[in-house]
Amino acid sequence: SSGINAEYGGTDDDVTSKYSSQYEAHIDPFSAFNRREKHRKYVNLNSAERVVLNLGKMVLSDKVARHAVFFYSIVLHLMVFLVLYKFAVAEDCVQLSDCKEAYEAHMQQFHP
Numbered sequence: 001s002s003g004i005n006a007e008y009g010g011t012d013d014d015v016t017s018k019y020s021s022q023y024e025a026h027i028d029p030f031s032a033f034n035r036r037e038k039h040r041k042y043v044n045l046n047s048a049e050r051v052v053l054n055l056g057k058m059v060l061s062d063k064v065a066r067h068a069v070f071f072y073s074i075v076l077h078l079m080v081f082l083v084l085y086k087f088a089v090a091e092d093c094v095q096l097s098d099c100k101e102a103y104e105a106h107m108q109q110f111h112p
Contacts, residue, residue, distance in 0.1 A: 025031060045053065059065045 042050070042053075059069055
């Protein structure tokens with residue numbers, strides 16, 4: 001028996017430890033309970049929640065996807081900040097009264 005495993009590059013101890021740990025994990029009542037509970041909760045999710053869960057697992061499992069989402073969110077935040085900054089310093093409506101007059105003129109012209 002040890003000769004056969006030696007031919008394939010392993011020893012009896014390596015094979016025994018590999019499969020004994022897999023066997024013990026398979027018969028562990030806590031891991032079986034955990035798998036059943038995860039499956040029960042997954043089945044109770046509606047389709048939108050399943051899509052979000054699977055998309056989240058996919059993004060979190062891949063390093064490139066995590067980086068892409070991170071940089072995408074940074075770019076979106078920068079765009080929002082730039083637009084807000086532009087509106088904050090825009091010279092069209094420096095004071096509130098100017099904005100009110102511009103709004104009233106727009107409403108009379110385009111929405112009589």
